[in-house]
Structure formats: structure tokens, C-alpha cells
Amino acid sequence: xxxxxxxxxxxxxxxxxxxxxxxxxxxxxxxxxxxxxxxxxxxxxxxxxxxxxxxxxxxxxxxxxxxxxxxxxxxxxxxxxxxxxxxxxxxxxxxxxxxxxxxxxxxxxxxxxxxxxxxxxxxxxxxxxxxxxxxxxxxxxxxxxxxxxxxxxxxxxxxxxxxxxxxxxxxxxxxxxxxxxxxxxxxxxxxxxxxxxxxxxxxxxxxxxxxxxxxxxxxxxxxxxxxxxxxxxxxxxxxxxxxxxxxxxxxxxxxxxxxxxxxxxxxxxxxxxxxxxxxxxxxxxxxxxxxxxxxxxxxxxxxxxxxxxxxxxxxxxxxxxxxxxxxxxxxxxxxxxxxxxxxxxxxxxxxxxxxxxxxxxxxxxxxxxxxxxxxxxxxxxxxxxxxxxxxxxxxxxxxxxxxxxxxxxxxxxxxxxxxxxxxxxxxxxxxxxxxxxxxxxxxxxxxxxxxxxxxxxxxxxxxxxxxxxxxxxxxxxxxxxxxxxxxxxxxxxxxxxxxxxxxxxxxxxxxxxxxxxxxxxxxxxxxxxxxxxxxxxxxxxxxxxxxxxxxxxxxxxxxxxxxxxxxxxxxxxxxxxxxxxxxxxxxxxxxxxxxxxxxxxxxxxxxxxxxxxxxxxxxxxxxxxxxxxxxxxxxxxxxxxxxxxxxxxxxxxxxxxxxxxxxxxxxxxxxxxxxxxxxxxxxxxxxxxxxxxxxxxxxxxxxxxxxxxxxxxxxxxxxxxxxxxxxxxxxxxxxxxxxxxxxxxxxxxxxxxxxxxxxxxxxxxxxxxxxxxxxxxxxxxxxxxxxxxxxxxxxxxxxxxxxxxxxxxxxxxxxxxxxxxxxxxxxxxxxxxxxxxxxxxxxxxxxxxxxxxxxxxx
Amino acid sequence: xxxxxxxxxxxxxxxxxxxxxxxxxxxxxxxxxxxxxxxxxxxxxxxxxxxxxxxxxxxxxxxxxxxxxxxxxxxxxxxxxxxxxxxxxxxxxxxxxxxxxxxxxxxxxxxxx
Numbered sequence: 001x002x003x004x005x006x007x008x009x010x011x012x013x014x015x016x017x018x019x020x021x022x023x024x025x026x027x028x029x030x031x032x033x034x035x036x037x038x039x040x041x042x043x044x045x046x047x048x049x050x051x052x053x054x055x056x057x058x059x060x061x062x063x064x065x066x067x068x069x070x071x072x073x074x075x076x077x078x079x080x081x082x083x084x085x086x087x088x089x090x091x092x093x094x095x096x097x098x099x100x101x102x103x104x105x106x107x108x109x110x111x112x113x114x115x116x117x118x119x120x121x122x123x124x125x126x127x128x129x130x131x132x133x134x135x136x137x138x139x140x141x142x143x144x145x146x147x148x149x150x151x152x153x154x155x156x157x158x159x160x161x162x163x164x165x166x167x168x169x170x171x172x173x174x175x176x177x178x179x180x181x182x183x184x185x186x187x188x189x190x191x192x193x194x195x196x197x198x199x200x201x202x203x204x205x206x207x208x209x210x211x212x213x214x215x216x217x218x219x220x221x222x223x224x225x226x227x228x229x230x231x232x233x234x235x236x237x238x239x240x241x242x243x244x245x246x247x248x249x250x251x252x253x254x255x256x257x258x259x260x261x262x263x264x265x266x267x268x269x270x271x272x273x274x275x276x277x278x279x280x281x282x283x284x285x286x287x288x289x290x291x292x293x294x295x296x297x298x299x300x301x302x303x304x305x306x307x308x309x310x311x312x313x314x315x316x317x318x319x320x321x322x323x324x325x326x327x328x329x330x331x332x333x334x335x336x337x338x339x340x341x342x343x344x345x346x347x348x349x350x351x352x353x354x355x356x357x358x359x360x361x362x363x364x365x366x367x368x369x370x371x372x373x374x375x376x377x378x379x380x381x382x383x384x385x386x387x388x389x390x391x392x393x394x395x396x397x398x399x400x401x402x403x404x405x406x407x408x409x410x411x412x413x414x415x416x417x418x419x420x421x422x423x424x425x426x427x428x429x430x431x432x433x434x435x436x437x438x439x440x441x442x443x444x445x446x447x448x449x450x451x452x453x454x455x456x457x458x459x460x461x462x463x464x465x466x467x468x469x470x471x472x473x474x475x476x477x478x479x480x481x482x483x484x485x486x487x488x489x490x491x492x493x494x495x496x497x498x499x500x501x502x503x504x505x506x507x508x509x510x511x512x513x514x515x516x517x518x519x520x521x522x523x524x525x526x527x528x529x530x531x532x533x534x535x536x537x538x539x540x541x542x543x544x545x546x547x548x549x550x551x552x553x554x555x556x557x558x559x560x561x562x563x564x565x566x567x568x569x570x571x572x573x574x575x576x577x578x579x580x581x582x583x584x585x586x587x588x589x590x591x592x593x594x595x596x597x598x599x600x601x602x603x604x605x606x607x608x609x610x611x612x613x614x615x616x617x618x619x620x621x622x623x624x625x626x627x628x629x630x631x632x633x634x635x636x637x638x639x640x641x642x643x644x645x646x647x648x649x650x651x652x653x654x655x656x657x658x659x660x661x662x663x664x665x666x667x668x669x670x671x672x673x674x675x676x677x678x679x680x681x682x683x684x685x686x687x688x689x690x691x692x693x694x695x696x697x698x699x700x701x702x703x704x705x706x707x708x709x710x711x712x713x714x715x716x717x718x719x720x721x722x723x724x725x726x727x728x729x730x731x732x733x734x735x736x737x738x739x740x741x742x743x744x745x746x747x748x749x750x751x752x753x754x755x756x757x758x759x760x761x762x763x764x765x766x767x768x769x770x771x772x773x774x775x776x777x778x779x780x781x782x783x784x785x786x787x788x789x790x791x792x793x794x795x796x797x798x799x800x801x802x803x804x805x806x807x808x809x810x811x812x813x814x815x816x817x818x819x820x821x822x823x824x825x826x827x828x829x830x831x832x833x834x835x836x837x838x839x840x841x842x843x844x845x846x847x848x849x850x851x852x853x854x855x856x857x858x
Numbered sequence: 859x860x861x862x863x864x865x866x867x868x869x870x871x872x873x874x875x876x877x878x879x880x881x882x883x884x885x886x887x888x889x890x891x892x893x894x895x896x897x898x899x900x901x902x903x904x905x906x907x908x909x910x911x912x913x914x915x916x917x918x919x920x921x922x923x924x925x926x927x928x929x930x931x932x933x934x935x936x937x938x939x940x941x942x943x944x945x946x947x948x949x950x951x952x953x954x955x956x957x958x959x960x961x962x963x964x965x966x967x968x969x970x971x
Contacts, residue, residue: 010933011907014932014933017883017930017932018883018885021883021885021926022885024928044902044904045902045904047904050905050907053907054908054911057911057912
């Protein structure tokens with residue numbers, strides 16, 4: 001292989017000699033010298049074209065051509081500093097927003113839930129995606145048999161909750177764990193005292209390890225806490241140490257970690273109210289550390305053998321159990337992908353607007369460049385080469401924008417970005433290679449998407465006309481490219497605005513949620529030892545208070561905490577929102593029964609099929625065209641045994657709130673009858689002002705139970721609990737909507753300013769022919785109004801589709817914004833007014849221009 | 859006399875063949891092809907040079923400046939070992955194709971006229 005490179009000069013000389021030789025040969029054949037030279041030239045063909053071919057055929061031609069394009073691009077960027085800065089700024093906004101969101105989601109999706117040695121960490125996940133994989137018996141058997149795990153630890157999903165000390169403070173969560181769990185998760189030494197020892201899991205003494213947060217908040221980081229006994233829900237608990245876990249798998253971050261053997265003693269503190277600590281109850285999650293030399297795959301193979309060797313009747317979970325690294329991605333790849341696409345949807349729309357806005361800005365320059373391009377074409381430049389040259393310039397611009405946003409991204413903690421959604425404690429998450437790759441792709445995409453139309457426009461010329469300096473497009477008004485671009489910007493902006501308006505307006509659901517929230521007090525019933533009263537006896541007790549209209553109780557608090565159940569029939573397994581309520585529930589909350597009947601006291605003692613009331617939406621969703629009354633549903637009961645439910649009534653729909661993720665938040669709801677022993681919320685409907693009644697209720701409850709129980713209206717609880725989340729969501733939506741609107745306006749303004757400049761002559765002629773200023777104004781604005789109007793209409797349809805999708809995926813915290821006409825009207829009107837405002841200055845300037853001067857220039 | 863345009867891709871083969879008997883410059887190659895085909899083949903002088911560039915970049919030929927028969931500077935091209943091998947392979951491939959195509963086209967045709 002010879003690596004020398006022949007220069008263009010070398011070829012030029014060789015060709016000249018060739019022509020010379022041919023000329024000489026022609027002379028030798030008897031031609032006169034002039035004729036001979038001419039014939040030689042003809043025989044050779046186009047010198048310029050051959051030279052061009054040789055030039056392109058050279059090794060490294062692409063590199064040098066690209067370098068040349070880059071130099072040209074940089075020169076152009078320097079020459080148009082203002083335009084370039086605006087373009088960089090806008091592109092940076094698009095690339096930056098998208099990458100920031102990607103960065104945040106990336107951190108959420110791929111980060112393992114442990115901080116030390118994530119390579120050897122294993123989190124067991126059952127086939128259906130829950131973390132409950134084994135019973136205590138199974139765990140202990142696996143732990144003694146495994147060779148592939150140097151550590152295998154477990155914790156109970158049936159966690160405990162009770163106040164600490166004698167006060168009526170907030171309840172503190174406690175998780176029963178195997179005594180090696182904390183050392184399996186983290187190798188960080190305890191902040192004080194010790195972690196759990198194996199002996200703790202064999203002795204009967206009640207001990208616990210406290211979390212750093214609890215230690216700081218409740219005990220002012222007092223090191224003297226170690227060895228002390230504190231009361232946990234009435235039980236004496238010795239604190240042996242304080243652990244610092246900076247990261248932990250879902251469900252393990254808590255206030256207290258207790259030996260799982262002690263869970264039986266504390267069983268009335270269990271939030272599920274049932275004894276899930278039995279040997280055969282599959283309520284344990286498992287984590288482990290790989291033994292040296294074992295991969296997750298090898299360990300999975302071992303566990304397949306171990307679990308198939310002996311029949312494990314306790315749980316079906318063990319079969320098909322997956323060994324993951326604990327990241328969201330490894331546990332649920334499909335969900336993670338979905339999370340990525342949904343989180344990126346809005347920033348991507350912003351990016352599309354950015355591309356359209358930049359394209360509009362660059363188009364005006366592209367037309368001015370037609371003459372330059374004509375010259376380049378005339379001297380032998382290929383259209384493809386020029387096209388590449390123009391695109392390189394755009395890639396440079398977006399590259400600068402990307403660098404700027406990357407710098408911002410590296411300097412900003414992701415926590416700050418995530419705080420747009422709400423308060424987060426996450427520390428700075430540095431962008432990794434995935435983020436940088438994503439950004440690269442986005443940068444290139446932005447450059448090409450924004451540069452394609454301008455580049456094509458630059459080259460869309462007729463050589464002769466352009467060389468004479470006549471702008472081909474002059475007087476043509478708005479070309480379809482530009483109309484399309486502006487239409488696209490308006491469309492995408494409309495999508496963002498409607499979504500933002502719809503979601504902001506959804507807040508009104510909190511004021512009118514479909515049930516009485518202002519005149520209902522709720523009290524969380526005490527899960528404390530020594531409280532003998534059942535919810536129904538308490539309800540009866542407070543029912544005698546003055547101004548109380550009715551009382552009820554429920555396992556969940558509507559809109560604030562929703563529960564869900566799994567239906568086996570009708571249809572495939574469905575998660576549906578559900579609550580257990582007392583017979584008086586509908587009356588107390590003012591929810592109308594539309595069909596059939598409400599619960600009756602007699603239902604409580606009924607055996608066989610359990611009576612349920614469903615919401616109207618439930619009936620239309622699952623039983624369309626059927627009479628729901630008397631229909632029998634099958635619920636997936638405990639230990640997989642189906643429970644038959646018979647529908648006795650249909651209640652009016654009400655707004656539903658955050659519930660378990662997989663239950664659609666569309667208003668379908670199943671009300672079941674609460675068993676009298678179940679703990680939950682006492683609901684008291686009252687008349688008149690809340691002040692006196694709240695205190696009276698609290699006093700009555702104190703008398704009955706001996707505890708001071710916080711009492712507040714559902715409305716207040718809603719505002720306290722949900723507003724934070726909803727406001728954060730609104731802030732985020734407003735920010736994105738504003739960015740989208742701003743960008744679209746830049747586009748509209750740019751378009752009109754450019755058209756006005758181009759149509760100067762036409763306007764001058766119209767003016768001299770007698771057109772008055774309003775005519776001119778109309779002539780300027782109306783061609784731009786059409787793509788704006790079409791954009792608004794198309795955008796409204798797209799917004800509907802997008803919101804429907806978001807609602808079906810439970811991304812909308814509350815309400816149904818897709819069918820809110822006000823959101824569409826507000827979005828459309830705002831956009832229309834803003835677009836008109838953006839069009840006015842250039843159009844006004846056009847009416848003021850001096851026709852004589854415009855006609856004189858050429 | 860009617861001249862035939864070269865089939866695409868055959869120019870390289872012809873160039874290699876003309877260099878079998880020793881180095882030649884570009885003009886010499888054109889003349890050799892012209893004479894070798896008894897003036898039947900039409901070679902654009904200009905198209906020769908991109909072909910030479912391709913052959914040179916594939917290391918099938920090498921070139922250096924020398925002095926032509928009428929004492930002018932000229933660049934002479936020489937076959938390399940790889941070039942010779944390539945020529946042998948290409949020639950046999952070409953012969954096979956000619957035989958195959960000839961076998962079909964050479965069948966007795968219906969009487970003309």
C-alpha cells in the first residue's frame with residue numbers, strides 16, 4: 001500500500017502534458033497547430049470536470065472537504081453574530097430541556113438502589129413485578145442452601161407503623177428485616193452503636209436500628225439514644241444503633257429496622273392488620289450479594305434448581321423469580337421505556353417547535369444567500385456539496401448550543417431540575433455516557449430538522465436569475481415551506497398550551513371532587529393498643545354531637561389515599577380502585593346512588609357473595625349495555641382464592657386520586673363493605689362552620705379512646721397532601737407552555753418581518769396605486785393568519801390525543817383535562833392573540849415604509 | 859467507422875493490460891488501447907485519469923515522473939505484482955464471460971432479410 005498523496009497540481013501538470021502530447025501527435029498527422037490543439041482538447045473532454053473528479057477521488061477528500069465546510073460554517077457564524085446567538089439560544093433551550101429530562105429519567109431508571117458495590121448486588125423480583133418473593137420458611141431454606149450468594153437477606157413487605165414515645169406524633173414506619181439485611185445493602189459503618197446481629201434474630205428481646213433521618217429529626221442526633229428503650233406503639237424497644245443508608249431498594253427506606261422475628265410480637269402494629277409474619281406467608285422481599293466468581297445469570301440458574309428441588313407450596317412467586325441489579329430498568333424494562341417516552345414527550349414537542357422556529361429564522365438568511373450559492377454552482381460546486389456545507393453550518397450552531405447546555409447540565413445538580421416536579425432530596429446526578437450520546441443524537445437531529453428547509457431554499461434557485469441578483473422569491477409572499485413551518489410551530493405550541501391549561505384547571509376538581517369535601521371531617525382511627533372501640537361504635541358515639549348530620553368510616557380517604565383491588569372477572573386481571581366503606585358512607589359524603597341500593601346494615605352479617613356498589617364509570621367500562629345490578633364479579637382474594645362479589649348498587653362518579661399505579665384513574669371504582677374491625681378513617685358530615693365541630697369531635701374521640709387524634713376536613717387534607725404535587729406539576733407545565741408559546745411567537749414574528757422585507761416593492765407599488773394603510777396591514781397579516789389558524793385547529797386535535805394518552809397512563813394527577821373545553825378555548829385564544837401581537841410590529845412597519853424609497857432601490 | 863463505447867468497468871482492465879509490456883504514460887495508454895482495438899474502442903482521454911487514480915490507490919499500479927519519447931516530462935505508470943495478479947484474474951473472468959455470452963449469442967439465428 002502506498003500512502004503518498006498526489007496533489008491536484010501534480011495531476012494538472014500530467015494532464016497538460018497529455019494534451020501537449022496529443023497536440024504533437026495531431027501535428028505529426030498533418031494538422032495545423034491551432035487545429036491540432038483544438039482536436040486534442042476535444043478528445044480530452046472537460047478539463048474542469050476531470051480535475052474535479054480527480055480532486056474528489058483523492059484519499060482524505062472527505063476529511064478535507066468537511067474541514068473546509070467547518071471553516072466556512074464558523075466564518076458564517078462569526079459574520080452573523082446576532083442571528084447566530086439567537087439561534088444558539090433557541091436551540092440550546094430545546095436541546096437543554098430534552099437532555100435535562102433525559103438525564104433525570106436516566107438517573108431514575110438505571111441507578112442501582114445501593115451505593116456500595118452495585119456489581120454484586122441482587123434484588124429478587126417476582127414474575128409479576130412485585131418484590132414479594134418468598135415466605136419465611138422458603139427464605140430460610142434458600143439461605144442455607146445457596147452457594148452463589150455470599151449473603152442472602154430478606155425483609156417483610158408487611159411493615160409496621162406506630163408512634164414513638166408517649167406523644168401523639170406522626171407514626172413511624174418500621175420494617176421487619178433479617179438480621180444480615182443492613183450489612184447486605186451497605187458497607188457503611190453505623191453512625192452510632194451497632195447494626196443488627198444474628199443473635200437479635202434468635203432472642204426474644206425487642207431491639208431496633210434507627211435511621212439517620214429519624215435520629216436527626218426526633219432525637220437531635222443524640223448519641224445517647226443507643227442502648228435506651230423507647231416506646232414503639234406501646235411496646236418497649238431497645239435502640240441498638242443508628243444506620244446511615246444513602247440508598248435502599250423501594251420499601252426499605254424507613255425509620256426503624258427490627259429483627260423479623262419480633263414482628264410477631266408487634267403484630268397489631270402491622271399496617272395490613274393481618275399476621276403476615278407467618279412462616280408460610282409469602283410476604284418477604286429478598287436481596288443478596290453474589291459470591292465471588294458468580295454472575296447473576298449463574299445465580300439465577302442455581303435458584304431455579306433450588307426452588308424446583310422441593311415443592312414450595314407457600315408462594316407461586318418463587319417460580320419465575322428474576323434476579324436483577326435492582327434498577328428500574330432491570331426490573332421492568334417495558335415500564336422504563338414507557339417512562340422515558342412519556343417523560344420526554346413534552347420536551348420533544350418543545351424541540352420540534354425549536355426546530356421550526358430556527359428554520360424560520362434561517363430561511364430569511366437562506367434566501368439572501370441564493371446569489372452566493374448561484375456563484376458557487378456556476379464555478380463547479382455540486383449541489384450536494386453545497387447542501388452538505390449548509391448543513392455543517394447548522395450542526396456547528398447546534399453543537400455550540402449543545403455544549404452550552406451540557407455545561408449547564410454538568411453545573412446544575414439534577415436535584416434542582418427534578419425539583420420542578422416537587423421536593424426531592426436527590427443529590428447531583430452527573431450526566432453519563434448515555435446522556436451525552438442522547439444529547440449528540442438530539443443535536444444532530446435539531447441541526448438537520450432545523451437546517452433542511454433553509455438549505456433546500458438556498459439551493460432552490462434559477463442560476464441565471466440569481467446571478468443577476470434578482471431574488472427569485474421576491475414578491476411571492478409566504479411560500480408553502482414557511483407556511484408549513486409556522487403552522488407546525490403554532491400546532492406544537494397549541495398542544496403545550498392546552499395541556500398546561502387543562503392540567504392547571506384540573507385543580508378545580510379539588511374544589512368540586514364529586515363528593516362533599518368541605519363539610520366532612522376525617523380522623524384517622526387510632527391503631528393503638530388499649531383502644532377497644534370498633535369504628536362503628538366510635539361512629540355511633542360521635543353521631544350524637546350537635547350539628548353532625550351523619551357519620552361513616554372507610555379504609556381509605558377519598559382522593560388522598562385510594563386503594564385498589566384485583567378483579568379476576570369480568571375480562572382479564574384488572575386492577576381497579578377500591579375502598580371498604582361503612583353502609584352510611586354514601587350518605588355522609590353526599591355521593592348519590594343512581595341505581596339499585598346502598599349498603600344496608602344487614603349486609604354486614606350476610607354470607608356467601610359479598611355485596612358491592614360500583615361507580616357509574618365502572619358499569620360503563622366493564623359492563624356496557626348490561627344491567628349491572630345482580631352481576632357477579634370475581635375478586636382475587638388472599639392466598640389467590642377468588643371472592644365472589646355481587647353488585648347491588650351503582651353510585652355517581654367522583655374524582656379519584658393517586659392510587660396504586662396500575663389501576664386506571666378513570667373513575668371506575670368498587671365500594672365494598674368494611675368489616676367492623678377494620679381500621680381506617682372516621683368520616684363525619686356536619687352542618688355549618690367547621691371550627692366548633694372539629695374541636696368537639698376531637699374531644700369526644702379523646703374521651704372515648706384516650707388519644708388526641710388529628711381531625712380536619714377532607715378539603716384541608718387534600719390541600720395539604722396533594723397541592724404540593726399538583727402545584728409542582730403545574731409549574732412544570734406552565735414553564736414548558738410558556739417556552740413553547742415564546743418560541744412560536746419568535747417564529748411568527750420572524751416570518752412576518754422577513755416577508756415584509758421581501759415585499760417592500762410590492763407594498764410600495766400598492767401604496768402608490770392608492771392602497772391605504774389598513775389594506776396593507778391586512779395584506780401583510782392575512783397570509784400568515786391562515787397557517788396560524790390551521791395550526792391552532794390541528795394542535796387542538798393533537799392535544800386531545802396527547803391528553804387522552806396521558807390520562808390513560810395516570811400521568812395527570814387529578815381530573816380529566818382532555819374533555820375540558822375551557823382549556824382548548826383558552827389555549828387557542830391566547831395563541832391567536834399572541835400571534836396577532838407578534839405580527840403587528842412588522843406589519844405596522846410595512847405600512848409606514850416610504851414607497852418612493854422602496855421603489856428606487858434595487 | 860463506428861466506434862464502441864467501453865463497457866463500464868472494462869477501462870481498468872484494458873489499462874492494466876497495456877502496462878504488461880512495460881511502463882507507459884497516460885497518453886501512451888490511450889494510444890495503445892486505440893491501436894490495440896484497431897480503432898474500434900472509443901476512450902475519452904479525460905476518463906482515463908480517474909481510472910488511473912483508482913488503480914493507483916488500489917496499489918495495482920505505481921507511477922513516477924519520467925521523460926517521454928519526444929523529450930517531454932510525463933508520468934509513467936507501471937504494473938505492480940498485485941496489478942499483474944488482478945489482471946490474470948480479470949482476464950480469465952472476462953474470457954469466461956465472453957464464452958458464456960458468445961455461447962448464447964452465437965447460436966444460429968433466423969435468416970435475416
